[in-house]
Amino acid sequence: MMFKKKIKLLLPLLFCIAIANAQTNIYKFKRQISGVNTIWHSISLPDELYKNANAGFEDLRIFGVSGKDTVEVPYLLKQRADQINTKEVSFKQINQSTNENGFYYTFQAPAGSTINQINLSFKQTNFDWQVTLAGSNDNKEWFGILKNYRILSIQNTDTDYKFTKLKFPDAKYQYFRIAIKCNVHPHLIAAKLNKTDTVGGVYKQANSLNYHLSNDAVQKQTVIEVNLKNPVPLSYLKLKAQSDFDFYRSFKIEAATDSFKSEKGMQYNYTGIYDGTISSLEETAFSFPNTITSKLRITIQNNDNKPLRISNLELKGNAYEIIARFEDLKANYAIYYGNEKSTAPSYEIEKFEKKIPTNLTTVSVGNEEKNPAYTIKTEKPLFENKIWLWVLMTIIIVLLGWFSFKMLKN
Missing domain, CATH: 2.60.120.260 (Galactose-binding domain-like)
Structure with a gap:
């Protein structure tokens, strides 16, 4: 009787383990997650994980086990790269002149505009010139922004190089004047005034x-x-x-x-x-x-x-970061990976990213472990098996002997 009771108590546990293994047994490795105490958390991927995970992270999964249930945790994988935003500022060219010192171009930007880049395009394909840039709010008193700034263009069979972008700290003027020191007409084709903002990544x-x-x-x-x-x-x-x-x-x-x-x-x-x-x-x-x-x-x-x-x-x-939604705070969670045939998961939360809280606490990720539930084994080719090779050789020898005997008998 006691034995039967123990069996009855053990069966649900074995059933739960079987269900959990059915979901996780295709992944070679796992890492325990600790510190889950709210629904939303961020997870920083450790460098050691990249060695055994797929290059595109298609095999990355988070599972949680709680009692009889095994749940898959939806997540977003974020790459913390630089965010560059470039805004083109409208302007009009109001002046073009020349003297013994070079050629001058004056641009008028909308009042209150701030720029930090000017992209220049010229008709010439080979040149090496010095540029001076100044700013003014009344087109009378000028303030220096760049001095002896070199622009260059080289085009031949070996090289096609062009550096004609003026970069400088944020400048808020209504007028900008470019002075190009050169002996030939620069033939300025176009100019673009830009304001570029960069939010540094991690x-x-x-x-x-x-x-x-x-x-x-x-x-x-x-x-x-x-x-x-x-x-x-x-x-x-x-x-x-x-x-x-x-x-x-x-x-x-x-x-x-x-x-x-x-x-x-x-x-x-x-x-x-x-x-x-x-x-x-x-x-x-x-x-x-x-x-x-x-x-x-x-x-x-x-x-x-x-x-x-x-x-x-x-x-x-x-750095790569995971933003995950943990619905059962009592479950035991782990990251699973290591399956070359996995396809990338598709979770609904990517459609509602704006509703995810911004200030997230980071949970800890443990050391890499071999997943004990992993059951997929790579089968060796038939002819790498020595038994099959011996069987095949025996059959070949018997056939050769039989044909030889038939030929001698005839």
């Missing part, structure tokens, strides 16, 4: 990195191979590049996607994530789409120029 510095630099005299390239301990999100690169003279070189950034062994050792396949120009005229810092990787390759095209001196580099990436 970045994580890439630690434990090392890099190897090599100069290829045959290909006329400088190649920098960057290695990190674990895959992490990367979206920003800053190079400390120096030269005795001004420079402008085309370059590209590539991220390793996978690897394979060869006679020459471990080889990597790369995909491009940035193409641009590194120049002494601009800050040598570059932003690109957030990419999770542990290896980068940076290639600088030197052509016939002396290689640049690279003394340091900085890498960082935008």
Whole structure:
């Protein structure tokens, strides 16, 4: 009788475990979540998670177990990147003049307008000019904004580079005057006055990195191979590049996607994530789409120029954050991941994001564990099984012997 009672008490527990396992048994790894005490929480993804999760996070799930119930927690995955808002300011050109010092263009902006960028377009494709920018509220008394600001355009078979954007601190004037010091008519085609605001994102510095630099005299390239301990999100690169003279070189950034062994050792396949120009005229810092990787390759095209001196580099990436809705505060929650065949979940809360509270407390995420409920096993190919190989060889030998005997008998 006692045995039967124990069985009756044990059956519901086994049933609950079976239901929970049915939902979580396709994920290889899990991390416990602690500190859930309200409906809405934020979760910062640890760097170690990226190694075993899918690159696009399609396999990321949050499950909670409470008594007989197992619930899937809906969430939003947020990337805390820079938010850049550019507003074009209307204006009219009221003056164009020239003297022995250069060419002058005066623009009138609406009263009370603030700008911090002017984009210029010229008919010429090759030039190197100095620009001075001044502002005024009465078109009589002028105040300096930029002095000896260099703009440049180079177009040939090797290079197509243009730097004609004037950047300066916020300026609130009704009139702006550009003075271009040059010996030929600049032929200004268009100008755009902009006000750009940037809300800084959340970045994580890439630690434990090392890099190897090599100069290829045959290909006329400088190649920098960057290695990190674990895959992490990367979206920003800053190079400390120096030269005795001004420079402008085309370059590209590539991220390793996978690897394979060869006679020459471990080889990597790369995909491009940035193409641009590194120049002494601009800050040598570059932003690109957030990419999770542990290896980068940076290639600088030197052509016939002396290689640049690279003394340091900085890498960082935008942090990923989960905003999750926990409906049962008594449940035990965990993050599950590690399934290459998973498809991205679709939750309704993404349609009602504006109703989510802004000030959220962060819950803690535990260390990575192997999911004990994981049951999917990778089956080895048939011919990797030694028993099948022996059976197949025996059948082949018997058939060969039988045919040989038939031939000898005939």
